[in-house]
Amino acid sequence: MSDYDVIVVGAGPGGTAAAKVAAEKKLKVLLLERARTPGDKNMSGSYLFRNICEEIFPGFQQAEFHKGQCRIGGIDFRWAYDNDVKQYGMVAGVGGDAMRDMMMVYRNESDAWLANEAVKAGAELKTALATDLIWENKDGENPRVVGVVTDKGEFTAPMVIDAAGLHSQLAKRSGLVRWGPEKITLAIKYIYRLDGDIMRKRLTPYMDSDGVEVDWGAMPTMCGDDPCFWGSHAVGCPDRGIINIIIYHQLAQEMKAKVNIHQRAQWYLQTDQVKALLEGAELVQFNAHCLNIGDTVGYAPKSYLPGYVMAGDSGGFGQPVEDFGANVAQTMGKIAAELAAEMKAKKDYSEAMFAKYEERWRETWILSDNVPEMNTLMIKxxxxxxxxxxxxxxxxxxxxxxxxxxxxxxxxxxxxxxxxxxxxxxxxxxxxxxxxxxxxxxxxxxxxxxxxxxxx
Ligand SMILES: Cc1cc2nc3c(=O)[nH]c(=O)nc-3n(C[C@H](O)[C@H](O)[C@H](O)COP(=O)(O)OP(=O)(O)OC[C@H]3O[C@@H](n4cnc5c(N)ncnc54)[C@H](O)[C@@H]3O)c2cc1C
Structure with missing residues (x-):
């Protein structure tokens, strides 16, 4: 007899979606998160997709954490040539209306809210670090995952949904993934505090009719010169008095170029526009995170084993070019949770049932979005x-x-x-x-x- 119907590891977008949907279907759900509070350790740009969030978490767009957030009004994507003397690129001001489906959030606020919604639906949230999988017949016939080992003890369930992100320890233990530096981009973030009114004058944002401040994408997203693919951008949020400077460098390229990512950051900070934006601003925080933007490898070839499925970044399923991955994780989390309910109803936890997980997400747009070849073009x-x-x-x-x-x-x-x-x-x-x-x-x-x- 298992402790739970389903164990979800990780309370990010994928895990919270899985836990919420499974709890609504009356499953006994354990949601494990290693951080003190969900989102505490997470960093992202970061935009959540309004429609999938609202579908799984009704009331999402009215939640308090959106207060004072801004939105990007256009796309500003340039290559810096000749060591920044000249920039080539594209600035498309597509307008606020078209951008309303992407909602900027701070993950420490939004993940906590999403996890709380899963708890309200009936999931049990536990602060614990999952360190390994529990197997039945690991080295024998028909091996199967039957639970997880954590620093707070062992828990069993006929299905484990791994939504522990790109560095998932469990995914490695399952044998389904093994990423090299071609898969991973390091992103660092310098977070500055600056008076909102001063920032407004520098960014010239405008107020959309729904009361959200729109940044015209004034700070270019810049990609470096050949042969090292890397990028940087600045996002200001006047109401919060915060400016994020983000630098991305694909690890394989970084190793090849033998540059330190902070060196890239220093270059970006010295470009005229960014320097002017940050004048008088105070550096208050630094953090680093990995993602699979610039990924030349693509998704894990298989996403399940009997008793175990990977949802979202744990299986490397973020879109490889722009790495919007929260929407992917949520979609996969939902599919996994629905399957868990179906398996319980049918009392069928056979391998064929787990295979349905892969069949189902492959029927969505997620499969055709796996185009890592485009990154090779960028890198070249x-x-x-x-x-x-x-x-x-x-x-x-x-x-x-x-x-x-x-x-x-x-x-x-x-x-x-x-x-x-x-x-x-x-x-x-x-x-x-x-x-x-x-x-x-x-x-x-x-x-x-x-x-x-x-x-x-
Ligand atoms: C700089 C940056 C900008 C990005 N911008 C965007 C964006 O704008 N829009 C977008 O859609 N995507 C963006 N992404 C990608 C996006 O963040 C991920 O694709 C998305 O968060 C994946 O969700 P997930 O639930 O699979 O994993 P995660 O969000 O990584 O969540 C995993 C959770 O599991 C927890 N965890 C990890 N290991 C364990 C363990 N062993 N035990 C217990 N808990 C564990 C973590 O603490 C975390 O809370 C960005 C990423 C970065 C780094």
Whole structure:
């Protein structure tokens, strides 16, 4: 007889979603979190996806922790060339309305709220560090996970949902994951305090009609020069009086370039815009975290064993390019919890039932979002090349136009500027096999509907 119906390890977005859904389905749920309070150890940019949060946690968007948060109004993505003398890039002010589905949060506040909702639904939250899996027949026939070992004792359940994040000890113990530096990016954060009114003058945010302050993305997200892929950005929140400076560096690239991530940070802090933003600000906190942005490996090939499933970052399931992963973790957590309820109802904990977990999340958008090939293009500098050529072309266009050259003549000069980008464009198209597969599936379905093409 097990202690619980399901044990959920980790009270981040994935674990809290799993615990809440399982508790609502009347399962006996244990939610384990190593931090003093959920979110205490977590760091992120960080945007939660409004709709999935509201679906699993009704009332999410009215929660107190959103007070004083701001939102990003556009996308500001640039490459710093020539050691910051010149920046190439794109600034798209898409506007507040379009960005309302991404909600900025501080994880120490939001994770605590989400965990509390799971507790209100009936889950038991325990502060404990899970250190290992408990196995039945580990080295014999049909091995199965039947619980977890923690610093507070051992707990058993017919299903363990591992939502312990990218460094999950249990995931390693399960044998399903083993990440190298190509999978992981180190992110560091310098957190500054600055008077909100002073910050407002520097960032010129505007107030959206729903009362949320919108930052125009004034601080560029900058990616470094070839061959080391790395990025940095600044996010200011005037009402909270906080500015976050975040630097990302993929570990394999960092090792190859032999640079210290703080060196990158110092470069960014000295760029004109950032320096002006931070004048007089006080550095109040530093933290570091890992994520799988810039990941050239992709997801774990298998996400379950009998008795055990990985949800979210524990299986490396964050989107590899921008690493929005909270939504993925929540979706997988929900799928796992629903399956736990189904297994209990059917009294069927067979391997075939656990396999359904993988079948189900693979039916969602999560599977086609696994496109680590795009990061290889970034790392090889292909996107930089394309943007750089576009910049050259624009510079030529304006120079000629304001010197009384005709448009046909300008075109003859501008078009060849894209020549050096051709190999990059060809490589980019070749790497987007996921897009073509997705398009092929959609067109195939449409053709089948119309009675055309091959039928299964
Ligand atoms: C700088 C940065 C910015 C990001 N920005 C965004 C963003 O804007 N939007 C987005 O969607 N994603 C973002 N991400 C990614 C996102 O944070 C993760 O994909 C997401 O948090 C994954 O959720 P999870 O529940 O799988 O794991 P986590 O959020 O990592 O939660 C794991 C939890 O398990 C606990 N835990 C770990 N080990 C144990 C153990 N042994 N025993 C008990 N408890 C344990 C941890 O303390 C933690 O609370 C960002 C990440 C970083 C680092």
């Amino acid at each position: 500098g292909y996107f930089q090349k394309i943007v750089g050529c576009a910049d050259e072309a624009m510079a030529t266009l304006f120079k000629m136009r304001f010197n009384n050259h005709s448009f046909p003549e300008i075109a003859l000069n501008v078009v060849p500027k894209f020549g050096p980008a051709v190999p990059a464009i060809v490589a980019a198209i070749g790497s987007f096999k996921g897009i073509f597969e997705e398009a092929g599936n959609k067109i195939g379905g449409l053709m089948a509907l119309m009675g055309m093409g091959k039928k299964e």
